[in-house]
Amino acid sequence: MMRQLFNLSAFAALACGLILTMNLNAETEKPKDDEARLLRHVVLFKFKADATKEQLQEIVDEFGKLPEKIDAIEKYEAGLNNSPEGRSKGFTHCFLVTFKDEKGRDEYLPHAAHQEFVQKVIPILDDVLVVDYWTRE
Amino acid sequence: MMRQLFNLSAFAALACGLILTMNLNAETEKPKDDEARLLRHVVLFKFKADATKEQLQEIVDEFGKLPEKIDAIEKYEAGLNNSPEGRSKGFTHCFLVTFKDEKGRDEYLPHAAHQEFVQKVIPILDDVLVVDYWTRE
Numbered sequence: 001m002m003r004q005l006f007n008l009s010a011f012a013a014l015a016c017g018l019i020l021t022m023n024l025n026a027e028t029e030k031p032k033d034d035e036a037r038l039l040r041h042v043v044l045f046k047f048k049a050d051a052t053k054e055q056l057q058e059i060v061d062e063f064g065k066l067p068e069k070i071d072a073i074e075k076y077e078a079g080l081n082n083s084p085e086g087r088s089k090g091f092t093h094c095f096l097v098t099f100k101d102e103k104g105r106d107e108y109l110p111h112a113a114h115q116e117f118v119q120k121v122i123p124i125l126d127d128v129l130v131v132d133y134w135t136r137e
Numbered sequence: 138m139m140r141q142l143f144n145l146s147a148f149a150a151l152a153c154g155l156i157l158t159m160n161l162n163a164e165t166e167k168p169k170d171d172e173a174r175l176l177r178h179v180v181l182f183k184f185k186a187d188a189t190k191e192q193l194q195e196i197v198d199e200f201g202k203l204p205e206k207i208d209a210i211e212k213y214e215a216g217l218n219n220s221p222e223g224r225s226k227g228f229t230h231c232f233l234v235t236f237k238d239e240k241g242r243d244e245y246l247p248h249a250a251h252q253e254f255v256q257k258v259i260p261i262l263d264d265v266l267v268v269d270y271w272t273r274e
Contacts, residue, residue: 081269136214
């Protein structure tokens with residue numbers, strides 16, 4: 001009975017340690033094991049005041065087509081800012097692109113389809129912000 | 138046979154329409170059905186130059202405890218910016234908090250645990266950026 005309890009405690013301690021390690025990794029650095037990690041790519045757009053509704057929709061549509069054109073994109077989502085906090089600094093569009101790893105990002109950034117898209121956005125873009133970070137599924 | 142083919146075509150057209158509608162919704166507005174929607178809350182922090190490494194780690198740790206304290210948080214992830222593009226405007230920390238809906242966000246923003254966290258961050262915070270958007274699972 002005591003040995004069973006001891007084994008159980010040891011297992012629980014190990015499990016807690018593992019969970020703790022996983023959380024710390026997710027928050028601060030590249031996870032150690034390659035399997036579960038994901039590289040997020042957050043892109044915020046602020047458009048020029050004279051950009052038309054149709055132009056903005058075209059940009060959203062064109063960005064939305066990149067996952068079909070670029071294999072490195074594992075996941076894609078996008079939406080319009082609706083935060084009630086007033087801390088968006090004029091950024092209205094958010095895009096969350098997910099890669100498996102830096103190799104995926106290295107394929108994406110110079111990819112012809114991405115570069116073609118960038119050239120379409122630039123004329124109506126007032127500002128852009130990009131941050132990438134490691135996370136887990 | 139012809140009727141079967143017709144039915145199949147009608148079904149395919151309907152399915153395509155449904156998928157198209159879902160994609161457009163995901164990109165531009167609140168999805169129509171409540172089941173599959175998620176509200177993302179993107180928070181970027183830029184810390185004061187004299188903030189210590191220990192202070193930054195404490196903030197990351199404290200933010201990471203909010204999901205245990207606030208039921209409205211459906212998902213949480215966080216990481217350090219590692220974008221090679223140089224477009225992060227000095228924001229170094231990204232947090233992605235997910236709610237089911239505005240009700241979840243309305244619970245989160247004024248929640249005592251969140252407000253307590255905010256008071257801890259403010260003294261070492263140089264800048265903050267927040268955007269929220271609707272997406273699908």
